[in-house]
Amino acid sequence: MYEGETELYGTHKTPSDITSDDPLVVNWTEWNQHLYLMVYNATDWGNAFSVCQEKLSNAHLVYIESEEENSFVHSMLTESDKDAWIGLSDADEEGTWKWGSVVADFFVWSEWSNEPDGGTRENCAVKLQSDEPWYDIECYHEFYFICERDFL
Ligand SMILES: [Ca+2]
Numbered sequence: 001m002y003e004g005e006t007e008l009y010g011t012h013k014t015p016s017d018i019t020s021d022d023p024l025v026v027n028w029t030e031w032n033q034h035l036y037l038m039v040y041n042a043t044d045w046g047n048a049f050s051v052c053q054e055k056l057s058n059a060h061l062v063y064i065e066s067e068e069e070n071s072f073v074h075s076m077l078t079e080s081d082k083d084a085w086i087g088l089s090d091a092d093e094e095g096t097w098k099w100g101s102v103v104a105d106f107f108v109w110s111e112w113s114n115e116p117d118g119g120t121r122e123n124c125a126v127k128l129q130s131d132e133p134w135y136d137i138e139c140y141h142e143f144y145f146i147c148e149r150d151f152l
C-alpha cells in the first residue's frame with residue numbers, strides 16, 4: 001500500500017463507492033512526482049474523463065507531456081496488456097488538441113498511420129499497447145483508461 005495514501009485520501013472527499021481498501025485506491029503507481037492508475041473498466045472517452053475527475057478527486061485522465069512520461073505510460077499498457085484512453089481531445093475545436101482545458105504542445109502521434117487522421121469524426125486520443133505513439137479515434141469506442149494525479 002502506498003505510504004502517502006492516508007494523506008492523499010484523508011484530505012479529499014472519497015466517493016462512497018470507492019473505499020480505502022478498494023483496488024482502485026491502492027493500485028496507484030508513482031512516477032516522477034505523479035500517481036497513475038490503470039482503471040480496468042472499458043468505457044467511452046467522455047465517461048473515462050468524468051470518472052478520473054469526479055470519482056477519484058483531484059485526478060484527471062492521464063496527460064502525457066514528455067517522451068519520458070509517454071514511455072512510462074506505455075510500460076503500464078504493456079504490463080497490463082491493455083490499450084487505454086489518454087486525456088487528449090479536440091472535440092471543442094477541430095485540430096486544437098487539449099489536455100482537459102489546456103492546449104497541448106507535445107504530441108507523439110503515430111506517423112506511419114498519419115495520425116491524427118480522423119478530422120471531425122475522431123476527436124479522442126487512444127494509446128495502444130502495440131506501439132508508443134497515439135491515435136485519434138471516435139470517442140464512443142470503449143477502452144480501459146489511466147487516471148493521473150499530482151503527487152502530494
Ligand atoms: Ca478531430
Ligand SMILES: [Ca+2]
Nearest residue numbers: 117118136137
Ligand atoms: Ca485516427
